[in-house]
Amino acid sequence: MVGFSACENPGSVGSNLTDPTSEVVRDTLIINGLTSVDATSYSGELNLFSAGSFDDPLFGSMGVTGYLKPNLPAASDTLKSDGEVLLRIMYDRGQVSGDTVGTQQFDLYQINQYWRDRVLKVDNELALAQQKLGEFSVGSEDSLMINLSDIAPQWVDEYRMYADSSKQDTTGAVDSSYVYDAHGLALVPQNSAKVIPLYRDSTRFFIQHPEADTFDVSLNRWGYYLDRGSNTTIPQGSLPLYSTYESVLNFKKLGIEELDIQPPGLSRAELVLYENTSALEQSLNGEPSTTQRAKEQVAYLHLANPEGLPENIDPGVPLNNPTRLQGSYSAENGTYRFDVTTLVENIIRNGFPEDREFFITLPNDGVIKSTLIMTDDDQVPNGLKPKIIITSLKNIKN
Secondary structure (H helix, E strand, O other), X not given: OEEEEEEEEEEEOOOOOOOOOEEEEEEEXXXXXXXXXXXXXXXXXXXXXXXXEEEEOOOEEEEEEEEEEXXXXXXXXXXXXXXXXXXXXXXXXXXXXXXXXXXXXXXEEXXXXXXXXXXXXXXXXXXXXXXXXXXXXXXXXXXXXXXHHHHOHHHHHHHHHHHHHHHHOOOOHHHHHHHHHOOOEEEEEOOOOEEEEEEOOOOEEEEEEOOEEEEEEOEEEEEEEEEEOOOOOOOOOXXXXXXXXXXXXXXXXXXXXXXXOOHHHEEEEEEEEEEOHHHHHHOOOOOOOOEEOOOOOEEEEEEEOHHHOOHHHOOXXXXXXXXXXXXXXXXXXXXXXXXXXXXXXXXXXXXXXXXXXXXXXXXXXXXXXXXXXXXXXXXXXXXXXXXXXXXXXXXXXX
């Protein structure tokens, strides 16, 4: 439900613009009934994938296991018996959640089941071998090389066997066996320092020979599993919003049917959502000064069928789809703002489509991001409640 909040009259419009008896009117409608719904989405085959752990004092603990599997070497490349296999990790320090200079420790395990990254969801935990292969740590550097021949020689020998057999096989049987029988590696966090977002293109496997050229192998599959604890401390009057779609925002209507607006008179319509910036900032006061949360600069507004989540609001939806609008974040006043002028005009002309509701999401790109959005709760000042601001021209001859 959406309630009428305020109406402003900035004054008459000059005769050089329109009829001198017209005036600009700004109507403000509070978005009531903003709720949080779970539409947990996919974590594989995105631009990035995450790994690590962080005990967020506001959003609870996050334990994130990263999954990855390399392609086999190209036909022109040979993994010789004296070749070492190295894993290069590269991540975006600006999108870390946790202590950016802290040391995150990982154990390396072999994945023990067949999986497809395209259908892997955030809460899908893969089976792992009982015995770990090795361990490594990520400190303040944003890239490092991990020598798998040193810490996981058994896995390297198995990978070399597939690489050698594939070069000699003309039937495709080895490649098929690699697809279904070799499942890749898991990066399992062992302490709680930070969650790092790994670049899928720059995180690669390198084959290094003493007396031959080094070559690299891209990822065949990638994704992550998130285990989020229940120890959240969300303040009243706020709702969490997660890039993983564990929590997306939902409301039913804009409430514009309460206004007497004709399409020719509509000048601009803007949806405004306010972050609870004070709670976000104060919750990190007890953490090291180098602690941060990954921050998102855009959000999306979807007009979608609630029965089709999460597929109908996921990144695969075309960007030019009129039911998916991008809003931008303003750090100056802690707001996400959406230009919904065309959407409002369509609703005025054609009515509100049946079986559709509004959803707000952060981009699901493989980086785990969290924020708090103010609701219409009685404890929230009117100036910080979610609202739609409509500017229009109205004729006042009579």
